[in-house]
Amino acid sequence: MAGLAVVLLSALTSCGSSLDERRATVCRRAVPALVPKDAVVSLLRIGSASAPDSIRVDYRLAGSPDTSSKARWIVCSFGPGSSLDAIATESGPLNGASVYLLRHYYLDTPEAAAADPGSR
Numbered sequence: 001m002a003g004l005a006v007v008l009l010s011a012l013t014s015c016g017s018s019l020d021e022r023r024a025t026v027c028r029r030a031v032p033a034l035v036p037k038d039a040v041v042s043l044l045r046i047g048s049a050s051a052p053d054s055i056r057v058d059y060r061l062a063g064s065p066d067t068s069s070k071a072r073w074i075v076c077s078f079g080p081g082s083s084l085d086a087i088a089t090e091s092g093p094l095n096g097a098s099v100y101l102l103r104h105y106y107l108d109t110p111e112a113a114a115a116d117p118g119s120r
Helices: 002-017 021-034 096-105 110-115
Strands: 040-048 054-062 072-078 084-089
Touching: 021 040, 021 054, 021 072, 021 084, 021 110, 084 096
Parallel strands: none
Antiparallel strands: 040 054, 054 072, 072 084
16 A cells, blocks of 8 residues: 555656646747748757746757857746747747737647648
8 A cells, every 4th residue: 555655646747847838839930930930949958947837949040141050948827728928048038918919819729730840
């Protein structure tokens, strides 16, 4: 019985610390909308950000003359579920209108799924 309790506790602990895949997908899909059109996104890391309910995606760009090879990042903050509330990048936060437009007119489209750098 004690062994079962240890297994259950371990499973619950690992579930609590794992990355929310739906949120990670939403944040990843926002990246191509924020970079130059011909740039190729190379993911470096996807993980929890320092703020609660947020995901950080680190990436590099290639394929466009106006991109550099420096590491870039995006932090997506979420409300209940996978509701995207805010986005910040190395250039600063996106305004509310931009986040709204991304959330309602891009992130759940076939175009966003096709451009998702994590799907390649």
